[in-house]
Amino acid sequence: MRPLTLILVTAVLFLRAQVSPAQDQPAPTAPPQTEGEKAGLLERVIANQKKNDEAQAIYERFERQESRKNGPAAPPELKISRAIPAGTGVDHVPVGPDGKPGDLAAYRSEMEKLERSLIWAAADGRAQRDAYDKIAKKQKDRAELIDATRTAFLYTFAGRELRADRVLVKYTMEPNPAYKATSRATSIFARARGTVWIDEAAAQLARVEVEVTDDISVGGFLAKVYKGSHLMQERYEMAPGLWFPSYAQYDFDGRRLFVSFAIHERTFYSQYRRIGPPKEALAAIRAELGKLHTAAGDP
Secondary structure (H helix, E strand, C coil): CHHHHHHHHHHCCCCCCCCCCCCCEECCCCCCCCHHHHHHHHHHHHHHHHHHHHHHHHEEEEEEEEEECCCCCCCCEEEEEEEEECCCCEEEEECCCCCCCCCHHHHHHHHHHHHHHHHHHHCCCHHHHHHHHHHHHHHHHHHHHHHHHHHHEEEEEEEEEEECCEEEEEEEEEECCCCCCCCHHHHHHHHEEEEEEEECCCCEEEEEEEEECCCEEECCCCEEECCCCEEEEEEEEEECCEEEEEEEEEEEEEEECCEEEEEEEEEEEEEEEECCCHHHHHHHHHHHHHHHHHHCCCC
16 A cells, blocks of 8 residues: 555655654744745745655664554554665664664674665666666656645645744645546545645645545555545654654555455654765665674674
8 A cells, every 4th residue: 555655645745753743833923825925835845845755765764663454453563673775775674662773683684684785776787777767767756746736736824833943834735626637646636635734934844634535446446545544744854954754644444355454553753864875875884784793793
């Protein structure tokens, strides 16, 4: 269901470790936006969101994922990992609740696998070029989805709120009846509505909530996500000028073929750190492996 999740997150405008999502407070009274001000802000948000997406490919992070696949009453499955970009994908290296390796030997083995992945990703061969071409195609498709949300939805100014000392502009988001979908992906926009919060000074997406308003067929009608499914995401400035997710929650119900499924997932993101493209990341991982070998007493 990840492709659907990507589309729905994109649909909402371009579409801290273990802390609950921030609660916004009403901001001091301010004049409503004009249509020109709203249009200008949304265009800047679109441009910034594209930059965020591109930059996230060179930033590592820690993830704490709590998931329930059989309903909200089921015991959660917990995964804590260090998510490290590896050129053509992201490696998830398991760590303990404190963010440190639980089993040093197992951790070193995972880091050695990552080193091999980065060696491959840093090479210049036909296989690598083909892999990067596929990634570029996906990025282009996502950028087009981001652009489409500008006309696929109607954004209604709903006020301003404070998050800490930052002013967020709030909009409700409804499908635009005049919008003509250009693909199966963009046709999903007609079946979603939500609310978005934008940091006004930074022109960055700060928070989004989306609800599925009608059943959505996926994968040539082999699967379906039911009406009422919901997602939300919060974002903060994690590096100068770059806003990445700090928290995401997905509550999807549906069926695959004739089998019902339920996905209830919360993920906390923290400790973003620039690790760079493959060659740069490879140098950093090798330096870390050298320290691990020393700590283990290897010759």
